[in-house]
Amino acid sequence: MAPTTAQTQPPAEAGKLQRHEDYRLITGQGRFTADWDLTDQLHAAMVRSDIAHGHITSLDLAAVRSAKGVVAVLTAEDVLAAGYNPIPTGPPIKDADGNLANFNALPLLAADKVCFVGQPVAMVIADNAHHAHDAAALAVVEYEELPVVDSPATALRKEFSIHENSPDNVSLHFSHGDKQAVDAAFKKAKHRISLTIGSQRLIGAPMEPRACNAQYDAATDVTTVYTPMQGLLGMRGALCAMTGLEAEQLDIVAEDVGGSFGVRSGAYPEAVLAILAARKLKRPVKWVAMRSELFIGEWHGRGLTLAGELAIDEQHNITAIRFDDTVDLGAFNSYFGGFIGTNNLWVTMGGAYRVPALYMQSRLVYTNALPVSAYRGAGRPDIAFAIERLIDHAAATLDIDPIAFRKQNFIPADAFPYLTANGTEYDCGDFHTVLDKALDISDYHDFESRASSAREQGKIRGIGIGYYIEKSGAGGAPKDQVSCRFKSDGSLLLHAVTGPSGQGHETTFALIVGQGLGLDPAVIDYQAGKADENLVGNGTGGSRSLYGTGSAFKNLAGNIIEQARPFAAEALQCAPELVQFDEKADGGGTFHTAEGSSITLTALAQQQALDENGHHPFDCDADTVTGANFPNGCHIAEVEIDPETGVAEVVTYTAVDELGNVISPFLVEGQVHGGVVQGIGQAFNEEVIYDESGQLLSGSFMDYAMPRAGSVNELRIGSHSVPTALNELGAKGVGESGCSGSLPAVSNAVMHALRSVGAGPIDMPYTPMKLWETLRAT
Amino acid sequence: MVSINLTVNNQQHSLEVEDRALLADVLRDDLKLTGTHIGCDTSQCGCCTVLLDGNSIKACTLLAAQADGCSITTIEGLASDQNLHPVQKAFSDCHALQCGFCTPGMIMATVDLLERHPDPDIATVRKNLEGNLCRCTGYVNIEKAVLQAAKLKRGQ
Numbered sequence A: 001m002a003p004t005t006a007q008t009q010p011p012a013e014a015g016k017l018q019r020h021e022d023y024r025l026i027t028g029q030g031r032f033t034a035d036w037d038l039t040d041q042l043h044a045a046m047v048r049s050d051i052a053h054g055h056i057t058s059l060d061l062a063a064v065r066s067a068k069g070v071v072a073v074l075t076a077e078d079v080l081a082a083g084y085n086p087i088p089t090g091p092p093i094k095d096a097d098g099n100l101a102n103f104n105a106l107p108l109l110a111a112d113k114v115c116f117v118g119q120p121v122a123m124v125i126a127d128n129a130h131h132a133h134d135a136a137a138l139a140v141v142e143y144e145e146l147p148v149v150d151s152p153a154t155a156l157r158k159e160f161s162i163h164e165n166s167p168d169n170v171s172l173h174f175s176h177g178d179k180q181a182v183d184a185a186f187k188k189a190k191h192r193i194s195l196t197i198g199s200q201r202l203i204g205a206p207m208e209p210r211a212c213n214a215q216y217d218a219a220t221d222v223t224t225v226y227t228p229m230q231g232l233l234g235m236r237g238a239l240c241a242m243t244g245l246e247a248e249q250l251d252i253v254a255e256d257v258g259g260s261f262g263v264r265s266g267a268y269p270e271a272v273l274a275i276l277a278a279r280k281l282k283r284p285v286k287w288v289a290m291r292s293e294l295f296i297g298e299w300h301g302r303g304l305t306l307a308g309e310l311a312i313d314e315q316h317n318i319t320a321i322r323f324d325d326t327v328d329l330g331a332f333n334s335y336f337g338g339f340i341g342t343n344n345l346w347v348t349m350g351g352a353y354r355v356p357a358l359y360m361q362s363r364l365v366y367t368n369a370l371p372v373s374a375y376r377g378a379g380r381p382d383i384a385f386a387i388e389r390l391i392d393h394a395a396a397t398l399d400i401d402p403i404a405f406r407k408q409n410f411i412p413a414d415a416f417p418y419l420t421a422n423g424t425e426y427d428c429g430d431f432h433t434v435l436d437k438a439l440d441i442s443d444y445h446d447f448e449s450r451a452s453s454a455r456e457q458g459k460i461r462g463i464g465i466g467y468y469i470e471k472s473g474a475g476g477a478p479k480d481q482v483s484c485r486f487k488s489d490g491s492l493l494l495h496a497v498t499g500p501s502g503q504g505h506e507t508t509f510a511l512i513v514g515q516g517l518g519l520d521p522a523v524i525d526y527q528a529g530k531a532d533e534n535l536v537g538n539g540t541g542g543s544r545s546l547y548g549t550g551s552a553f554k555n556l557a558g559n560i561i562e563q564a565r566p567f568a569a570e571a572l573q574c575a576p577e578l579v580q581f582d583e584k585a586d587g588g589g590t591f592h593t594a595e596g597s598s599i600t601l602t603a604l605a606q607q608q609a610l611d612e613n614g615h616h617p618f619d620c621d622a623d624t625v626t627g628a629n630f631p632n633g634c635h636i637a638e639v640e641i642d643p644e645t646g647v648a649e650v651v652t653y654t655a656v657d658e659l660g661n662v663i664s665p666f667l668v669e670g671q672v673h674g675g676v677v678q679g680i681g682q683a684f685n686e687e688v689i690y691d692e693s694g695q696l697l698s699g700s701f702m703d704y705a706m707p708r709a710g711s712v713n714e715l716r717i718g719s720h721s722v723p724t725a726l727n728e729l730g731a732k733g734v735g736e737s738g739c740s741g742s743l744p745a746v747s748n749a750v751m752h753a754l755r756s757v758g759a760g761p762i763d764m765p766y767t768p769m770k771l772w773e774t775l776r777a778t
Numbered sequence B: 001m002v003s004i005n006l007t008v009n010n011q012q013h014s015l016e017v018e019d020r021a022l023l024a025d026v027l028r029d030d031l032k033l034t035g036t037h038i039g040c041d042t043s044q045c046g047c048c049t050v051l052l053d054g055n056s057i058k059a060c061t062l063l064a065a066q067a068d069g070c071s072i073t074t075i076e077g078l079a080s081d082q083n084l085h086p087v088q089k090a091f092s093d094c095h096a097l098q099c100g101f102c103t104p105g106m107i108m109a110t111v112d113l114l115e116r117h118p119d120p121d122i123a124t125v126r127k128n129l130e131g132n133l134c135r136c137t138g139y140v141n142i143e144k145a146v147l148q149a150a151k152l153k154r155g156q
């Protein structure tokens, strides 16, 4: 049974709301995965490893099987018997000689060995959730414990290893760029400035705990899977790869998704096991994660150590950059872990600067910890952070103005398109203007007077700049396709595969099509991921839904007009090529002739009959192929530290982003707010901590500090637009840029404050304890 | 099992619930009021916030049996005759929700906050929302929405 029927159209009494999505979400009528209860459903609970590394010597499930309400238990044997495959290991990544990385895939259920705390060992299925959890607790798993690789540093000591194919605990030694040129530049350099930055492991923590519900229909051989996701094709592709089912055998439902941030870009073991169980038991199987399970069971993010070095000449030109990076994969290669540690670390490693020589190498190492995959930015915020810290660190070390140093080395506005030394083409930008705007909005030049008033109050102030540039995702699908269905009342339903989780797709896509057709967006609905539309396209990821799918919707409006033109010609009694369409006409988009007769698109649509399949003659589709683009921006943070308590406050924060054309400014600002505060969360509080035995110490919201209200005292937003020609909308990605700007801005501000009293630099997170101790030590 | 009586959104319910059933579970599973969300298992996130006899509480911190005889308002009961509550309206107006998962709890916590502080300053808003987590919005627009709702309620 479905939960209370969602009412997507607000009643007139509700007044005008900001987004199409809002009415159901503010009245409690959203439908998130856990809200679905299906007739006759069973409930699942997981048995997970409670040690970090060991052989399973015995798995005694007798008490589980005989516990009250238990219907079935799945183990690795059932997975083997079903022929299901482990979690996908992500894109093929290779070393400089073209050799593939070593890959180790996470099994759906552990057979003989566990490699991290939380690794799934069995799934218990019972008549209700209480019984499933009670029974799961009765499982007796005995292990022969193995030494634990508790960190990348331990891994690289090679005293003991996790996987047979990687005795040195390294999945891949990666390198990219021109090492000779970089070495030569460093030889000649007047100054060599180096700094190692850590970007600690984080949890993604979408507020909706992950859940799934799988229902098998034996008559059609189709399994319907309710699950949060970021896009139909990614989720279905992963599920097909693991189950061996064909795409037609899986129907996927995700109506409302409570955040994703990258950690939901692929399927997890529980959904696959629920499919297995539902097909076997011929009853729906529902699983809802407890939050504590997600700390040990939902991919972590970040986990990078980046050691960078700048070569600088006499005139303070940067002549080369090199990086030596260590990437914590966790115990297995999963989805994007490898991509983060290779491609995403080199692609913009020169930052916004004209640097003639670039080279990086990275080691992707295994540890006895949860696998790492994409989390908001997936390596891009980390490299942006590292470069901008290096820039500030160099300026401080050489005692030069960090603004002048940046400006001197920026790629100038007349140098675009600009090909970086390692082969990335930035299409457009205007870094000087963006920086100046941010300086202005942040009142940068008056900082000293604010700092001295703070000093009088016994506080320490710092101001820091982060100029990021990142590559929004090109996407893995061959194109982004969209379609539409007219209803007999002239209203319109749009389809695409990209899966929203708060971005406001229903609002923005309706706006784009509405603008193109001269229709009120209120009569345009959007539905994501409807399998029988057979569309291809990318999911949310790489900040690309607006410029990819949104551009396709811009094209769709044009296609609809062409589709309707012959009908308009007939209605207006003239040749189709003589009919003009005016999307700005009073009363809505209108076809008209030179003689002055006219008909609105809506009226014309209402005149047409639906065919026997319910199709309207104006129904059509559209697509686009868009590559990557390069959003960039300047963020400036001003922080104040209380040396008595070590508590730091972000007193003002300025974000000036260069995102090309902006379609829905309030939604874009919302994305910036969220991204900035996730960065502030990482900078000041968030940290996944394992002890030396591989036990997670930060396993709940009581131990893992999430950002809360007041994380930033005053947020000032500005923008400057340099539209890209790389997509129809001229838009650049925004979803991840907030993190890329805030990590360096906030960190540079904290280091600036510390430097003013002769302290630092220190690594994130800048907790009160760490700041207090650092200040005490000086 | 225990028998309890609850008045939820002005409707009376007599229910048989498990002794250990949490109020949040009973609202969702037995009464199908799925607008009350469960976001954690340590009473930290506030997604489950409802009004119990007019005061905001986290419905995951209470056994359903403890709520016997109480009157509860959930997010589904806030709008009257399709007229949105000022807090609901302000959340939409200020774009204070993205994914909407924290939203029911945020709204219910705000309703209570404004009962106690009809004209709150920003520090009061932040302090009172400490128990509600949001991963999407950075709280910036939520703080704005609370202040705007206060104005709306005061008729300004």
Ligand code: FES
Residues within 6 Å of the ligand: B037, B038, B039, B040, B041, B042, B043, B044, B045, B046, B047, B048, B049, B058, B059, B060, B061
């Ligand atoms: S579910 Fe109640 S506080 Fe998190």
Ligand code: FES
Residues within 6 Å of the ligand: A207, A258, A259, A502, B096, B097, B098, B099, B100, B101, B102, B103, B133, B134, B135, B136, B137
């Ligand atoms: S809007 Fe997504 S958690 Fe708050």
